[in-house]
Every structure is written in C-alpha cells, then in structure tokens.
Amino acid sequence: MPFTRTDSARDGARKAGGFFGRLKAALGRTRSALVGRLGALLAGRRVLDEQLVEDMETVLLSADVGIEATRRIIDDLRRRAAAGRAGDEAALGAALREAMVEILAPVCRPLRVSDAAPFVILMVGVNGTGKTTSAAKLAHRFKHDGRRVLLAAGDTFRAAAIEQLQTWGERLNVPVIAQHSGADSASVVYDALSSARARGTDLLIADTAGRLHTQSGLMEELKKVRRVIKKLDPDAPHETLLVIDASTGQNALVQARQFTEAVEVSGLVLTKLDGTAKGGIIFAIAQTLEIPIRYVGVGEGLDDLRDFDANEFVDALLEG
C-alpha cells in the first residue's frame, strides 16, 4: 500500500502546519513510502505515460520549480524509466525523488565556520525576505554553539531597522554595533569589524538594508560595504548569505544572479517555509548558479533556522 502514514501522523503534521510540519513529518517516514500528492498521483500507475508526465509537471510547476528546471527533471525521469529502473508506482516515485535530490545534493553544503578571527557573515537580499530575523537566528545558533558573536546594524535605511536588530541583541544577549539612521552602511560594518577584532569576537554577522536587485545605486552601495570589509581583512566576508523568501516565484533566480554578480553570494537562506510556499525555485538556482543552500527558515522561533537537507526538502515538496 502506498499510503503508510497513519491518521495521527497526518494530524500531527496539520497541527505543526505548513512546510515545517511536512518537513518534520517527512523525517518520521521511510523514504520509500509514497505519500500525499505524489502518492495520489502514482496510485496504480505503472508506466510513465503522457498523462502522468503532465500531472508530475503540474506538481513541480505549482511548487515554483519553473519551466526549465521542471523540463530537466522530467527528462531525467524519462531516462530513468526507459532504463527500466521504474517498473511500478513505488519505483516511479523513487525515480522522481532521486532525479530531484540529485539536483540539490551538490548544493547541500552546510556552512563551515573557519577559525578566521572573526568569521564575517554578510546578509543580503531584497526587501522583506527576513534578513534581520535570519541574522538574529544565526546569532542565536552560533552563540548556542559557544561562539562569541557580534551583530552589525548595517541597515541604516529602513525606519527602525537598527532598533529591530538592537532588540534582538538584547534578547539574545549579543552586542550590536550601530550608528544612527541614515549613516553610511559601509562605515557601520567597518566599525563593527574593527570592534570585533578588538574584542576577540569569533563571528560577526552584518545585516544590510533590503534592496531590489534592479536598483543599481543600491547594489553599488552593497559592493562598497564589501570593499570596505576587505580593507581590514582581504578574506572577508567569509560568507555572503543571500536571503530568499520561499514564496518568491521565478524572480528569485534573477535575484540570485544579480546579487552574485554584485557581491559574490556564497550561500542561500530560504526563509518562510512554514507557510504553503514550497520554494521550488531553488532547483533552478542550484542548476544554473550552484550556490550552496545553507539554511532554511521554518518558523518564527529562534530555533527555526535549520540546516538545509536535500532529501527532506524534496519529500516535503512532493508531499504537499
């Protein structure tokens, strides 16, 4: 039987809600079990006929995977089916999952914090993706690991962004370096890095203002932040995290491309997976830009920033 999930497990997932619930639920199942949408799709199907292909395309496209990446996944699946590795519904499901995991596996690389003193993380992204919240969650996480963390309030543009980060600093008991609203963002980050060195901080997390990748002036400003950091430490920032909202559609690929061009993005954070958004755009990003996906945001709690796991992610996507 394809449906191995019990009713209580389903209720549990409901209660937890959204993608996070599905992620959690996914952990409790064996990988071979076909569940949810994919299970329903495959019930009784033994061959990869055109109708089934279309149904699978629908699942992928409605998860924001995009036309190009969907096509590649389906082509891959066809090859697997033709090679005789998918003779029944369970095998078809497994083949689809494998085809998808294979795309994400190479970018499933957790962030390794080197012993650079300090290790500098620069948070970038468009407006409203959750940069500040992610910075706070990261600070919490590293502090929990026993590291000394410093936050830099590099978003000097948005009203009260500094206060927002300072509030987080108080809650987490992590110092925040800030200047006044409207100050030069690069100068704030420079100060923070100098201060981090003086204090012997292990990790500096620098927040920046949200900016649309189409605003060339603001992208220049971000390049300047990077240049200024490099004056103090040519190896820094050691990690430039692009924060992407999981509900973003095909534009996320453009964002990733533009931010990478401007400031050499080295990792992604995919936030807000606790809703119904699936974040399928990361397949296209993985295929074309190969940026490692470091973290996923699965809730509002401080602990709700998890390491990215390709298997879990694919399961959650196919299930919903």
Next chain:
Amino acid sequence: MFETLTERMGTTLRRLRGRGRLSDANMRDALREVRMALIEADVALEVVGTFTERVREKVLGQEVLRSLTPDQEVVRAVRDELCSLMGNENAELALNVPPPAVILVAGLQGSGKTTTVAKLSRWLRQEHRRKVLVASCDVYRPAAIEQLRVLAGEAGVEFFPSRSGEDPVDIATRARAEAKRRHQDVLLLDTAGRMHVDSGMMDEVRRIHAVAEPVETLFVVDSMTGQDAASVARAFDRSLPLSGVVLTKTDGDARGGAALSIRQVTGKPIKFLGVGEKLDALQAFHPDRMASRILGMGDVLGLIEEAERKIDREKAKKFADKFAKGKRFDLEDFGEQIRQMRNMGGISSLLDKLPGTGQLPEHAKSRINDTEFVKFEAMINSMTVQERRFPALIKGSRKRRIAAGSGTRIQDVNRLLKQFAQMQKMMKRVRRKGGIGRMAQGLTGHALPGFPGRG
C-alpha cells in the same frame, strides 16, 4: 529572463504571421506559448488553465475573421482577457463614511504592510487633505511599532502610540476611539505579518477587524510572489472581507503574475502599486500596463494600438496596391514611409517596442537613429516630383541644389541615394516572394525594409 520571454512571444508572432487563418493546430502552439509565458510570469497554474481556455474560446469566435492578421488577434485576445480580468483602474478608497474611516491592512511577513500604511497616509494627507491617524497592532516584530512611528513623522500624519506588551485587539479598539475623539478623518491600522496557515494569528486579525470596523480591508502582497499567491490570497479572503489589494515592490523586474492569480482567486480589485522605497512611491493600478508586464512583450501591444491609430490606412492601401501592380518603389514612397514612422514616435521608439530588438548588438542599435531619417526626409522634400520618381536623374548640380535646399551636404545626398538603391533591390526581392502585399498593409505598413547603415 525578460528577454527570453519577449523573444518567445516574438517567435510565436513570427510563426503565426503569414498563415491565412488560425487552425486548431497552430493555435494550440500559440496558446501553449501563452501558457508557458504565464507560468514563467508566476501566474498560478490553476489560473493559467482557466485563462487560456477562455482565450481559446474567444479566438475561435468570429472576431478572427475580421482581423487584419490572425497573430494579432491571438495577442489581442490574450491582452483583452488579461485586462478584463484585472478589473478597472480603481484607486478609490471608500472614505465617505462618518469619520473616522478605518483602513486595515493585512498580509504575510515582509510583504510591505508598514511601508504601505505610511505611503497611504501620506497620499491621503497630501492628495486628499485628510486628517490621518496611524496605529500599529504589530506587537510581535521587534521595533515594528517604532518603524511606523518614524514613518508617520516623515509622512506628516498623527501616530497613535502602542507597546509590544499590549493586546493587538485592544490597540485597535483604543486607536479607533482616539481617532474619533481627535476628529481624524482616517485611521490606518497596521497589523503584524502572519502566515495564512497560522490559525491563531488569522483569528487575531479577524478579531482586530471586528473591533475596528474598517471600511477598507486591504491585502498587501509582494509582486514577486510565485505560485503560492493563489493559496495565500484565498486564505486571507476567506478570513477577512477584503476590499482591495495592494501590490508591492513592483519597481523590481518580476513579471507580477501574482496580480492575476490574486485577482482571479479573490475577485477583489487591485487598488495600488508600491513602486519604490520613498513614501510618494505609490501608484494607482493600471490593468493594461500590468497585462503587458505579465505577458512580457515589451510594448508590442502598445505598438499594435499605435499603429492602428496613426497609420493612414488609405495611404497604406495605395502603397500596397502599387506594389501589387508591380510598380516601382520610388523616393516618394520612401518619404511617405518616413513620415508615417515619425508619426509613431520615430525609429528608436519603434525599436524599443519590438520584441527581439533587445538582442541587437549595441553598435547596430546606435546606427539606427532618427536624425538620419530627419535628414532623409528633408532631402526628399527638397527634390522635384520628377526627381523623386526617377532618382537616376539626380546628378552633380541637382545634388548640390538638394543639399543646399535641405541644409545637408552632398555626401548625405549620396548616402540617401545609395540607401535607397539598396532598398529598391530588397523590395524587388520581397515582391518576387509575394510578401509585399501583407507587408505594406495596415499594421505592418510602417515596416521599413531595411535600416539605414552608414555604409
């Protein structure tokens, strides 16, 4: 991505052009392209399905028979359907109620609610001379209340202070009472961002709505949202009696298919667009512009309209007849073409609107400019009718006279003649292929057979 889509629609157009009628088969292709364009534009899949089906029905109707070319009819049907689905230009807020008129905004985290509240308050104060009070019910996000306080100051409107320890429903109640007491015309209520699957939070916003009794409940949504827009909009629409939608961050380059999904799912009008970071960056919604943007066709639709409006059909017909009869293309015709083109905003504006020109290399683009055509026209105007009909007559002294008369140099006259000779050659070739009749008709009457080079 923008270019590839424009390209894609361009290809569809090219493929369809030259076929007399839409057959079931070639329409399936075209609609498939439209479907893909919509998916790439982030229109929710369920909406794409119903949409393309509607367009198919329309295109199969009689209108196709009356159209100039079938391809334009497909595009027009797509555009019309999109426009009609998008609703009307409607930036009106229902403020004619006993004050205070309460406006409540709600949406996901990071969609731009607080910024929208600030922009709306500024708009109401400056454009409508209303006394505005703003209040924040966001007790969750750190410094969210402070953010609204700062923005209210910038917008020059009153701010109702609240604290993060308070109950959001209570804040709403008190803000409403305060607005009434201070005789404010409008109360704008900001709320915390919330996930539509979070039943506790959705219940909270319903309770805020109940005590605030807003005349407008606006759903604020990021224009970059993908497929999820449909489910989010549906959830908010079911929880709250939404009166309109504000689409934010449209100054990016996302195609904004979410607009169509939300509109289709909720049936609620899109009232405003957020178009930038400054407080005055708030615009009324234009369905036609949004339609073109979603289709990603440059301004190809605008071009169709402009062509229809401005091209003198009589002249185009005469031109076509002339060629159909095998008459020569002379300088008189060339001059006429230049005039028609100028009526449509010149060559550079035409180029901007054509799909595919994004791919022209820069040096090629720079060679195509209007000054050249202005000169050409002046020179042609300085010729006698005889000279225009028989350009071979134009030798040394005639060249000098034309140059002097048009304020150009002899080299310019030579270039015009050379260019013209090339065009004549090309015209002959096209005529042999039998395509000129169509080329010269109505819409494509502006199509110059070649661009002037500096050869």
